[in-house]
Amino acid sequence: MQQVRNYYVILGVSQDATNEEIKKSFRKLARQYHPDVNPGDKTVEEKFKDINEAYDILSDETKRADYDSQLLGKGKRRPNRISRNGTPNSDNSYRQDSDFWKFKDFTPATTKRAKVVTPSRSSRRDVEAKLIIPLEKAYQGGRERIRLEDGRSLEVEMPPGMISGQKIRLKGQGLDGGDLYLKITIATHSIFELQGTDIYCQVPLTPSEAILGGAVEIPTIDGLVKMTVPKGVRPGQRLRLANKGYPDASGNRGDQLVEIQIVIPPEPSEEELELYQKIRDKEKFNPRQYLLGN
Template structure:
């Protein structure tokens, strides 16, 4: 027995390791050295057998107690370890780790007839800027599965009913015993005869062709909350595809796309706006009429206001999506708008004004474009 490695050393755990620690360590080694993962590698096969032997002893409280007391000598007469244990004892963990290799479908076994939630659906909706800020109810047109009225969802022809599958006796699963190099292993597969439903339909419904569902176009109302932003999604529980075996419907995920505003820019819950003002307003001060999403508001600027000065309109921004009573702010940047067309009298007055500063001016031909401020006000009106 001197050539045998310590079982705790093999699994890489201490003597105080819990059952969960031992199982976790074995899972890791089994995945790494399993022969199916390392075909033709004798070293990997040896390490796999060594780890499996260690697990078989340490995972059993009785065997572990004997091993802790007597070491490998406790099993020198074939009572486990040293090649005397039965590899079929670890079939359950093989099924957990290597379900695909042994026909178990991977992962832990579950009842094929258990209620299963339906698939989730995805769609999108486009809003204008103001709808996203203040919220709106939209109606979405969807094609979705509904219970077949002809067969009431059974999938069987009217007047008939599905029968219990004779292969799996209604369980939806069949068991197979496989003899492997590690012993006899029992695995579970989905029944091919009934596809795991446990039922067989001999005469299918002509409307749904045995599925129990038909596709229908349906209108779904979506309540868009105030403050939603471009790219965010809304989850509507129970509005997706129907579940199976009495399971709940899936969900509907609605992604929101927001059209940009012509003059306003959104950053989070704040709104940014550029307001053109005249030179006279900037120099002498003025009471401005500022467009906001709530309508026009008045704001007084001081004389000598410089271009690109920014001021804040508190609470004129976007509502917080989790608390619509709290709103962001609107930041307004004033930019001096130089007039492009002047009459003769205006030109003379400006020349006289410029001479008081000792400036030299030159006239240029101007176009007939509409003033920026007028375009802004027209858009809000």
């Protein structure tokens, strides 16, 4: 009997966890196990893939429901989980599987068996498998090792600039001489969000950085770069870094969209408080003036 991977354990949440709890745990783990934080550590890289695979399933209501049905065991009762409409759902107990790849009719976030594409007299079958990869790997390309249900391990040369839904054909690696098609899914990133060929992210600034402007370091898919923040930038305002987005089929890159967030220091020092007090004593701007009818 094939076993279903325990995505709840991978993300460190319970089966009745809310979407917000799942998202919070994913972001924490994604930062901890990101390949850029642990360069050259293949174990951490595999862990990062597992975390993204688990989040891809559990963050989607439909995928999560399908996945939960895979966890059901006869005669076993699962704990209740409250759905979005307030109706309790139930989960059954499960068993965890350490294999990354599963070929069967349907296993969430892993693979599925494709239909026979050759004449019925032939036993050759093409197989489609889902491959979840980090955004950086999709952007850079390079060699990626995968494991198949029959125990084979393959190294695949990935092209740069891959997108979700793209398929890579491995000739003769399917069933009985058929082909294997890897369907690419780009994992949810903890910082960046793809919007077509543009890459969106949020960058926090201190009040003084927002008022005075200047150069600040921000992350991009190519690494850290310095961006000039104009004086008096507003929260929610978007700045654009030209040609720092994702490449299209022709190799032309989009832009990076940087949304400004202004963050108040949680524990300002006594000296900082004194300076803020001096500013308040001298400032003339009153953002509530229109409320006073003046």
